[in-house]
Amino acid sequence: MSVIYQRVALIGLGHIASSMFWGMKASGLADEVTGYARSAETRETAREIGLCDRVCDSAADAVEGADLVVLCVPVGAMGAVARDIAPHLKPGATISDVGSVKRAVIEAVEPHLPESVHFVPAHPLAGTEQSGPASGFAELFHNRWCLLTPARADATEVAKLRRFWKGLGSKVDEMDADRHDLVLAVTSHAPHLIAYTMVGVADDLQRVTENEVIQFSATGFRDFTRIAASDPTMWRDVFLSNKDATLEILGRFTEELFALQRAIRQGDGDHLHDYFTRTRAIRRGIIEAGQDTDAPNFGRGAHSTGRAE
Numbered sequence: 001m002s003v004i005y006q007r008v009a010l011i012g013l014g015h016i017a018s019s020m021f022w023g024m025k026a027s028g029l030a031d032e033v034t035g036y037a038r039s040a041e042t043r044e045t046a047r048e049i050g051l052c053d054r055v056c057d058s059a060a061d062a063v064e065g066a067d068l069v070v071l072c073v074p075v076g077a078m079g080a081v082a083r084d085i086a087p088h089l090k091p092g093a094t095i096s097d098v099g100s101v102k103r104a105v106i107e108a109v110e111p112h113l114p115e116s117v118h119f120v121p122a123h124p125l126a127g128t129e130q131s132g133p134a135s136g137f138a139e140l141f142h143n144r145w146c147l148l149t150p151a152r153a154d155a156t157e158v159a160k161l162r163r164f165w166k167g168l169g170s171k172v173d174e175m176d177a178d179r180h181d182l183v184l185a186v187t188s189h190a191p192h193l194i195a196y197t198m199v200g201v202a203d204d205l206q207r208v209t210e211n212e213v214i215q216f217s218a219t220g221f222r223d224f225t226r227i228a229a230s231d232p233t234m235w236r237d238v239f240l241s242n243k244d245a246t247l248e249i250l251g252r253f254t255e256e257l258f259a260l261q262r263a264i265r266q267g268d269g270d271h272l273h274d275y276f277t278r279t280r281a282i283r284r285g286i287i288e289a290g291q292d293t294d295a296p297n298f299g300r301g302a303h304s305t306g307r308a309e
């Protein structure tokens with residue numbers, strides 16, 4: 001891979017930024033990567049582990065001369081960061097972000113940006129329950145989608161950012177920001193809230209059963225505990241920033257849950273069996289379409305229908 005942006009600035013040096021940095025180094029996508037994080041402790045850790053070619057003590061220094069600036073902070077902090085860096089941006093630079101919500105980020109960031117820069121918000125659909133500067137790894141984005149929701153940019157700059165994310169190993173697509181927020185409310189935000197709730201319920205119960213819940217927890221529940229270990233600041237901001245879509249999905253979820261609850265109470269086995277048959281077919285369809293790269297049989301007889309470039 002050849003260099004796509006001479007200088008890249010990462011603002012916020014946590015899980016996603018560190019994965020981007022190691023990925024850029026592995027693929028040679030940038031000549032120099034500068035970084036800034038708000039806490040002195042994070043900047044110190046970054047220096048110790050060699051995260052970024054240059055760690056700066058201010059966001060202004062980090063973005064000076066950068067061709068690509070990526071905001072990698074919690075969604076609720078994006079607006080304030082954009083306001084702070086705006087006067088220091090290089091004309092012609094592309095500003096992007098990795099926030100899990102797109103409409104709220106566009107509304108918070110765009111008003112601060114000078115006319116002379118491009119703004120191409122992005123969301124890599126990849127991550128783990130880890131956070132912080134030491135948690136990143138170069139392969140995080142491999143074979144994962146990265147969705148771009150261009151706000152103010154010409155086609156050449158959007159295409160350049162597409163190439164950049166492809167260079168990090170992602171499949172890239174474009175989406176309208178509102179559509180993105182609704183889709184992600186279904187596939188990521190509501191499931192996280194459900195995992196948080198289930199682990200909270202188990203914790204309450206544990207006080208009654210003294211450790212049995214965790215000791216004998218099955219694989220499904222362990223997956224819930226992994227998700228529920230995700231960063232509290234990040235997820236607080238996601239729910240507060242994607243309020244309408246999340247509440248819409250949770251409303252539908254609650255209706256379905258009540259229907260299943262009634263079927264159990266009334267002994268309506270047909271309802272339960274039909275429902276589970278439908279959901280099983282959905283999972284199998286995803287695997288057959290080759291869209292679940294984690295599935296044990298991925299790549300065996302699977303064909304891709306993705307629109308990745």
Ligand SMILES: NC(=O)c1ccc[n+]([C@@H]2O[C@H](COP(=O)([O-])OP(=O)(O)OC[C@H]3O[C@@H](n4cnc5c(N)ncnc54)[C@H](O)[C@@H]3O)[C@@H](O)[C@H]2O)c1
Pocket residue numbers: 011012013014015016017036037038039042072073074075077080081098099100101123124125126127128129130131132133231234238
């Ligand atoms: N973790 C995931 O699974 C995942 C996946 C895709 C997208 N995202 C999005 O990526 C962004 C970063 O998430 P992460 O997982 O890397 O979080 P993280 O907690 O690992 O890192 C966030 C970093 O931002 C810094 N920070 C916080 N407020 C700041 C501010 N005002 N100014 C400067 N730095 C500040 C923190 O010190 C930390 O270094 C979030 O917007 C999140 O929604 C996360």
Ligand SMILES: O=C(O)C(=O)C[C@]1(C(=O)O)C=C[C@@H](O)C=C1
Pocket residue numbers: 099100124125126127128129187188189227230
């Ligand atoms: O695998 C996980 O731990 C994740 O939660 C990653 C995940 C997701 O829901 O898939 C979480 C939030 C992001 O915005 C993108 C990816």
